[in-house]
Amino acid sequence: MTTSTDPGKQLTARGLRTRKLLLDAGRRVFERDGFAAARITDIADLAGVAHGTFYTYFESKDVMFVELIDSVREEMLAGSAHTVIPEAEEGEEPWQTIARANRRYLTAYRENAQLMVIWEQAATMNDASREMLTDSRQRFAERSAKAIRRYQQAGVADPDLDPTFAAVALGAMVSRFAYIWFAGREPHDFEDAVTQLTVLWCNAIRIPRGASA
Amino acid sequence: MTTSTDPGKQLTARGLRTRKLLLDAGRRVFERDGFAAARITDIADLAGVAHGTFYTYFESKDVMFVELIDSVREEMLAGSAHTVIPEAEEGEEPWQTIARANRRYLTAYRENAQLMVIWEQAATMNDASREMLTDSRQRFAERSAKAIRRYQQAGVADPDLDPTFAAVALGAMVSRFAYIWFAGREPHDFEDAVTQLTVLWCNAIRIPRGASA
Amino acid sequence: MTTSTDPGKQLTARGLRTRKLLLDAGRRVFERDGFAAARITDIADLAGVAHGTFYTYFESKDVMFVELIDSVREEMLAGSAHTVIPEAEEGEEPWQTIARANRRYLTAYRENAQLMVIWEQAATMNDASREMLTDSRQRFAERSAKAIRRYQQAGVADPDLDPTFAAVALGAMVSRFAYIWFAGREPHDFEDAVTQLTVLWCNAIRIPRGASA
Amino acid sequence: MTTSTDPGKQLTARGLRTRKLLLDAGRRVFERDGFAAARITDIADLAGVAHGTFYTYFESKDVMFVELIDSVREEMLAGSAHTVIPEAEEGEEPWQTIARANRRYLTAYRENAQLMVIWEQAATMNDASREMLTDSRQRFAERSAKAIRRYQQAGVADPDLDPTFAAVALGAMVSRFAYIWFAGREPHDFEDAVTQLTVLWCNAIRIPRGASA
DNA sequence: CATGAATGAGTATTCATTCAT
DNA sequence: GATGAATGAATACTCATTCAT
Incomplete structure (x- = not known):
């Protein structure tokens, strides 16, 4: 390598x-x-x-770039990126867990927005970057899938969904939305974005939302 | 230019x-x-x-590429791309409309998969390509937003959602899922993918699904 | 290649x-x-x-060089290079054949002296050049060896010699002498050089020389 | 310098x-x-x-190389390199002297084969290396020429040969043969090589060989 | 219209050598 | 003496684009 x-x-x-x-x-x-x-x-x-x-x-240029995105990637992963559902905290409702994950992800994305956008570009031309991106995506999807499966087993999520499929699709929704948001010119209120994505996420898997979300 | x-x-x-x-x-x-x-x-x-x-x-190379992309773009738009909700057909349930839109979009994407992927790449380096992609996205989003608003007014969709926001996010979900699917190596059954995306879409805006979906 | x-x-x-x-x-x-x-x-x-x-x-530079020496090599081979013993002409004494071969080789070498010297240099750094040089050497040696064997069978050449060994060594003598001569500063009369090398060649394999050589 | x-x-x-x-x-x-x-x-x-x-x-690199070569050169010269004919030992036949010189030279060459080959390469690119090589050659040639002249005066060597010319040419034969041998892939039995070169050397200047050579 | 020879700007990379610590 | 970071000259090679025929 x-x-x-x-x-x-x-x-x-x-x-x-x-x-x-x-x-x-x-x-x-x-x-x-x-x-x-x-x-x-x-x-x-x-x-x-x-x-x-x-x-x-x-x-080479590639090697330096990989090192740069490697640190970003760690930050994203640590920050519960790609809508991964972290271990629920004491007494936390599922929708709160999801809201927390989305907020974390968007925060980390915003912090590294420019490099995240470049990373997407590099992934189309540089093998290492592409693999790192794919790898990140998969790790997030796995964590989300696990959470969705748990919710299904608890009878609070839509049993018709394939947890892995839903995890990938909803991860794509959040990460791509972040990309469009930060790479483009559409301004959004940060908390509004968190709320809307959380509503969509919760609705999508059919888990109930609390009053404030 | x-x-x-x-x-x-x-x-x-x-x-x-x-x-x-x-x-x-x-x-x-x-x-x-x-x-x-x-x-x-x-x-x-x-x-x-x-x-x-x-x-x-x-x-130049760019000019030729734009012309190539242009025909693909027309096909995608005509095919009701980016999950745009087409005018409902006579006696069609909302979920059926959405399923039809997703099927159309994925079909068109699959047909032009390779060029769609390259288009995404070009969008990171070529202004015209990027603008065309953004433009397509917006047109789709507008149509979806209109449909969502209609559903809300009819009392069948989640009133908490911002129609425009939801349209962009769900469009991102479908298009990005298609990208990951066709650019990557994960195989999916075509009808399963349509079904799952439709379930997620319908759930996300809280419109009821029929028995078969 | x-x-x-x-x-x-x-x-x-x-x-x-x-x-x-x-x-x-x-x-x-x-x-x-x-x-x-x-x-x-x-x-x-x-x-x-x-x-x-x-x-x-x-x-590349290498490719052009190989093409250049290729023409030189053909000229050398055609010119009976490396003391190869050509088919004896009608009524020619062995020593005359050898003299003719030496004269031809030295003539061809002198004509391409500068490039021959560079070729030797290139052979230490470029695979194709080295192979071509080795190949030329072997082809010459094979022809000489055949001639020496013939002379031995005719009873006119030293039977103690290994024809192949002698061919390589005497070829080395002539070609290296030419190198030293043309790459260095020692001037020699052309005909004297032909004569001396021929005497050494004939003596070395013990075939008799005629009066004039 | x-x-x-x-x-x-x-x-x-x-x-x-x-x-x-x-x-x-x-x-x-x-x-x-x-x-x-x-x-x-x-x-x-x-x-x-x-x-x-x-x-x-x-x-610099050149300076270090010259120092390395210098020790090899001394060893070669001391070992009676380049077929120089050493002072005959008590009661030694000329052919024995020549055989001894060849054996010494080939032994020394074999010992330093890799560096000798590199030296030849360096001589095409580095002035000091080239001069040292030329100088070595000349010193050897002078000694050989002196011996040949002595043999001629003693009436045992071919009087038609120019001693200096023959010394250079036969030196070229031995040294170049050693180069081809050790730089290439042709294996030779060491004693066979000594014998064959000695036979060629003796024949070339027409001095008689003893029974065993 | 088609050809394809000619152009030349643009950049990554190597490595001997220097010198402040 | 030893270190090793910093230097920067030097050069091969690509490819989009032009234009004379």
Whole structure:
């Protein structure tokens, strides 16, 4: 697979600083120019180092990009991304769990909106990016499917649905909505968006909503 | 900006034939290599004409692509794409209307799957493609929103939903699901997919389903 | 294997002219700078064409070089190179045959001296060149070995010698002497060189020389 | 031009050790990758020192290579390389002297085969290497020429030969044969090779061979 | 209309060498 | 002495586009 300098290994303080400078510059250039148009030259220039220095830390543009999205991906996964249903908290209603998951996902997406959009672009041209995206999607879907199955067994969700199918489709709904929202120009009130997506989600699997949602 | 020879105008029979050859070759090359990697050279070679001939008919790669996409887009729109709810037919239940719309959309998507996927890719790099995609999305959303509003007024759909928001989100669900399905490796039974998406759609806006769905 | 435009195929007169210009320029640049230091840029400049034009006709520097030495190689082989003993002419004494072979080889070598020297260099860095050199050597050695065997059977050559071994060693003597001669600064009278090498060759396999050699 | 740290001068024990490590690593890298492809980076890595340390001891890649070659050259010269005819030993026949010289040369060549081959390569790209090779050749040729002249004066060698010419040509034969042998894939029995080359050498200058050769 | 030769701008990448720590 | 981060010159190669024939 594509390897870069093990970040944080065998590097002096100076090396770590330069690596960080490059990574920050890379993020900004990718966000500004997109994956395809981003040039190593610009990244090095923005970081204030010579072109060759880029290669001291990263094998190629692709490798650097993968490292960048890897951190975003972790944040998304940790933040309960793709509408994954986290373990319900003490005394929490299902619809509250779903609302919480959606809020988390949209928050994380908004935080990394530009890079998420670029990631989608890169996924059409770079194998590693595509695999990471597919992989994230699957992990989220699995968690959601498990929750839906649990609700079905508890008799609160529509028994006609295939949990895996529903998980994939509803995950697609939330993530694609976030993409359209943040990549496009349509402004939405954040809480309204959370509420509407949660209503759709709950309705879709037929679990009851509480008064406030 | 993005003009090509008015297709079918001022062209001799020979010219029309060559233009068609190039367009067919272009479609195959785009489908095979993607938007970014497709080369004029390959298109001309596959069409069996000299490289220079390409420019007799198309200003650039982008222009040809837009023309290709344009026909697909028309087909999708005509086929009631993006889950647009068509005018209900005589004596049709709402859920039947929705099922019909989903079936139409997925059928059209499947027919043009490869180019649809490439279109998504191109939309991240080419302004015209992106605008066409956004435009299609909006047209579909408008039609769906109108239908949802009608259902709400008839008292059969969830009044808590913002029709426009729901239309966009559910359109995203269907189109993104189709993308994941046809671009990826997960096989689904076609009728199952129609059914499941229809169930989710109907549930989401809380309109009742008939026995068979 | 490495391919270039089939020389002389599917090319217009103009194309053929340009190809020839590049080939001539290539030969001069290789001779002047050696294989490793030769730059595509210089070749194109010397041919008076744009850099990109080089790639219209040759895949790479290596491919062009191989085509250049291929013609030299044919000339050497045709010219009875590497001291190969050609079919004796009517009423020719063995020593005369050998003298003729040496004269031919040295003549061909002198004609292509610079490129022969570069070939030796290229052979240390480019697989195709090395194989061609090895192949030439073997072909010459085989022909010489056959002649030596014939002489042994006729009772005129030293029976203690292994014909193949002697052919390789004496071929090495002649070709390496030519290399040292033409690559270095030691001047030799051409006929003297032919005579001396012939004496050594004849002596080495113990066939008698005529009065004039 | 090509000066390196006077080996063994003004260096601490630690310095001497590091220098030795680099030299050993250099030899291995040159043998493995050839002169042109050898990288300072690899040499330093293999020696287990920082890249910059290389320059504490050697001005450049060329300088280090010349130092490596220099020791090989001394060994070759000491070992009576390039078929130089050493002072005959007490009661030794000329053919025995020649056989001894050939055996010594081939032994030394075999011992340093890889580096000898690289040396030939380097000689086509590096002035110092080329001069050292030419110089070695000349020294050997001079010694051989002297011996041949002596044999001629003693009436045992072909008087038609130019001693200098014959020395160069026969030196070329032996050294080139060794190159082809050790650089290529043709296996030869060591003693057979010595015998055959000696027979050719003796025959070539027409001195009689004893029973066993 | 068709041809296909010619163009040349645009960029990633390597690696010997330097030098501040 | 040793380190290893930083430098930046140097160059091959691609491909969309033009234009003379």
